[in-house]
Amino acid sequence: MFAGRIALDIAATAKDPVRVLIAGRNRMRLDWLRTAGNARAAMFGTPAHFATHPIDLLEAGASEALIGEHRPRLVVQAASIQTSAVISDSGSRWTDLVAQGGLSATAVFQALISARMAAAISALQPDIQLINCSFPDVVNGMLVAMGHNVLCGTGNVAILSNIFAGERPAAGDGKLRVLAHYQCLAPWRLPPQQRVGTLAPRVFIGDEEIADPFQVFEGCQLTPEPAIEISGASGVTLILALASGRAWEGHAPGPNGLPGGYPVKLVDGQLQVDLPKGRSLTDAIAWNAAFEARNGLTVDGTAARYHGRLRELLEEEGSVHAAGFEVGDLETVCSDLLRLREDLSQKPNVRHSA
Known part of the structure; x- marks a missing residue:
């Protein structure tokens, strides 16, 4: 679902020619995403083209085979052996453990395929840029600790920065910058009157920090389920900027393996943290x-x-x-x-x- 959102939004918004290869083991799903992607590109008149590669990324050597055959410039890794639905499921000892202990209970499951992909890139083509969509606030640090490069992730801080940008009149003029860990999402899944505690993000307009983001952005509301309508889409402008060699500014979790999420800017294909003046x-x-x-x-x-x-x-x-x-x-x-x-x-x- 997450990769599908990215692909279909690329189809609708690409301005420069881009070729997208979607890899996975579900052939019917692959055929649908290729068909829908090319249909949307035709519908919106964009220069995007979609192809597929059936492969089980859990098989030994699968990542190496994929990289070796296609030699991409950018890999966006969204596959995981842990479904995102765990954040809203309930009823078992496992879902209870995740609810009480947090999503880092799933970190190793989120990291498995991404680590294999990162290792294949390191071995075969280290200049490939890797965007890891699987729990990047935590997993990206694990990938770097294993000796691999990772550009960033998608979603999380970018969910909050984009919902705040959508309520921009409430915040005033000036550049919007947000510091947010994935745990900061939890209050925004609740009704406004229940948003209290220590999980507030840090929000800056220009170089000034907003004292109470819960009050300023009380009209913003996330679903209890994964917010892929925003989180999956949030990486699309960055992906297209990388594909076309353009500069970009926005927000991303886990840039270069850092914990949590930051405002960033893309300069010559590299991400730099873009903090307000006076913030270290x-x-x-x-x-x-x-x-x-x-x-x-x-x-x-x-x-x-x-x-x-x-x-x-x-x-x-x-x-x-x-x-x-x-x-x-x-x-x-x-x-x-x-x-x-x-x-x-x-x-x-x-x-x-x-």
Whole structure:
């Protein structure tokens, strides 16, 4: 669904010639996205062309085969072994663990295919730009710790920056910049009167910070489900700028492997964090990193560490990785946690129901 949103919005908005290859294992879905993409390009009169490549990215060597055959300039990796619906599902011990411990419970599942793709790029064509759409606020740091390059992700901070831009009269004149970790999305899924606490993003108009984003942007509303109408679409202008070699300004999570999300600008094919005057990158990184340090998964060197309630829950469920793991052991850790996820998914959520 996420990749489909990106592809079909490229079809409607491309201004320069672009060729998009969609890879995946569901042939019917691939045929539909190729057909719909080319139809939308014809409908809107855009110079976009879509083709497909059937492949199971979980098979050994699949990423290498894909890169080796097609030699793309840009890879947008949106495949994952963890569905985004987990944020709104309920009823099992696993969904309860994610609800209480946070989405970093799924980080290794989100990282698996992206890490394999990043490794293939490093080995075969290091100049390929990689945009990782799978939990980039956390996963991109894991990829960099594994020795790979990643440009950024899509969504998350860009969801908030775009919904705030859509309410621009409420904010006044000046350039809009937003610092936001993915955890900052949670309040905007609630009714305005329930938006309180420590998960507010930092919003700047020009160089001045807004004191209360919840009040200024109270009319903005996200769905409880993944907001792909915005999150998937948010990467399209960046993708098209990269494809055509143009400059670009906006917001992105995990730029160059940093934790959380930032205002950024694209200069000569590279992303630079674009903070308001007088704001330091060190402080911005520390502010974003603090969310996962309180409850989530942080990366320090080659070590990934769980924190807060998430670590407690993993300990309660008997995970041998509750304290964390070395990022180089991702494949083994993922296999272990998949067994835990399968086991807990079969158990009703009774332990914390009281």
